[in-house]
Amino acid sequence: MHQISAPLSELGIDQNSQITLGFLVFEGFPMACLTSVIEPLRAANEIAGRDVFRWQVISETGESTSSSAQIPFQADLALCDVQRLDMLFLLSEPDGKFANPHASNGRLRFLARHGTCVSAVSGGIFPLARSGLLDRQTCSVHWCYRTAFEAEFPELETTDDVIVLGKNCCTASGAAAAFDLSLHLVELAFGEAAMTEVACWFQHPSIRSPGVRQKTPAFQTDDVADHMPDMVSKAIQLFSDNLEFPLTTREVARRVGVSARHLERSFRQATGQSPGGYYRLVRLRAARQLVIYTQDPLTSIAHAVGYTNPTSMSRNYVEHFGSSPRQDRQDHNRFRVRRDTHLN
Numbered sequence: 001m002h003q004i005s006a007p008l009s010e011l012g013i014d015q016n017s018q019i020t021l022g023f024l025v026f027e028g029f030p031m032a033c034l035t036s037v038i039e040p041l042r043a044a045n046e047i048a049g050r051d052v053f054r055w056q057v058i059s060e061t062g063e064s065t066s067s068s069a070q071i072p073f074q075a076d077l078a079l080c081d082v083q084r085l086d087m088l089f090l091l092s093e094p095d096g097k098f099a100n101p102h103a104s105n106g107r108l109r110f111l112a113r114h115g116t117c118v119s120a121v122s123g124g125i126f127p128l129a130r131s132g133l134l135d136r137q138t139c140s141v142h143w144c145y146r147t148a149f150e151a152e153f154p155e156l157e158t159t160d161d162v163i164v165l166g167k168n169c170c171t172a173s174g175a176a177a178a179f180d181l182s183l184h185l186v187e188l189a190f191g192e193a194a195m196t197e198v199a200c201w202f203q204h205p206s207i208r209s210p211g212v213r214q215k216t217p218a219f220q221t222d223d224v225a226d227h228m229p230d231m232v233s234k235a236i237q238l239f240s241d242n243l244e245f246p247l248t249t250r251e252v253a254r255r256v257g258v259s260a261r262h263l264e265r266s267f268r269q270a271t272g273q274s275p276g277g278y279y280r281l282v283r284l285r286a287a288r289q290l291v292i293y294t295q296d297p298l299t300s301i302a303h304a305v306g307y308t309n310p311t312s313m314s315r316n317y318v319e320h321f322g323s324s325p326r327q328d329r330q331d332h333n334r335f336r337v338r339r340d341t342h343l344n
């Protein structure tokens with residue numbers, strides 16, 4: 001049987017207990033994250049022939065909330081009316097915020113103090129971090145949100161692990177990671193055999209535990225970064241870790257222990273691009289996260305991803321994404337609608 005870490009092991013789950021989960025949904029939340037947690041638990045209940053797991057959909061006000069797919073979900077109750085839960089998952093887009101942050105964040109902290117494991121999946125980590133409950137904890141952040149998250153919360157420690165089980169909360173990087181986390185809850189309640197049976201019901205090929213890292217895309221290829229040749233994979237990691245002050249190809253090659261020419265040749269064979277071109281793409285994708293998910297001025301974003309001015313960044317941005325940073329922010333960033341000054 002897998003070794004389950006705290007706080008899951010502290011929930012006291014077994015076949016004779018009942019565990020209640022809450023899903024606090026924000027407008028535009030990813031529906032896949034909700035179903036990825038519920039469906040394994042629903043299947044486990046069916047296999048057991050009894051409802052060990054129960055759940056409630058919660059919104060800040062108790063009103064209906066629409067998912068990112070524009071499908072409305074009617075909440076069972078408002079956050080202020082929640083009395084006791086074993087686990088509460090925050091499901092949100094990165095820009096999810098409470099209408100009444102003082103009262104609602106206070107309610108989250110109250111629940112945490114009284115034994116609720118307050119957790120987050122994917123973009124839900126943003127409102128959870130804003131509540132203060134992630135302070136002094138390491139958290140799992142989906143690779144596509146990492147730059148934006150670290151820009152807003154530079155004091156928090158992040159990891160590429162798919163799941164992190166912290167002292168008072170859990171974080172899962174995305175819907176697939178949430179499915180894995182749910183399977184571990186099934187294991188606690190019914191044992192490893194039941195967990196495996198549920199995984200097979202859904203044709204879930206492998207069950208990932210804390211410590212397993214996310215797979216990140218190797219752009220313009222059909223592979224992922226951890227399947228690349230070792231030197232290429234290490235170079236890609238260096239690119240991601242050095243956005244603000246970009247390294248030269250020669251310096252990257254030195255750090256991975258090969259010549260610049262050898263790295264160039266291997267990189268082209270693995271990705272179809274030069275190291276410099278790939279590095280530029282990594283920086284532009286990071287810039288796009290900041291454009292869409294933060295209110296940072298374009299000048300600050302340009303500096304954060306290694307450009308000396310926003311003009312040169314915007315030129316490369318248009319060339320790759322087909323629209324300018326300003327247009328992307330206008331189309332996708334909800335903050336922009338109310339605060340045009342952040343476009344500067």
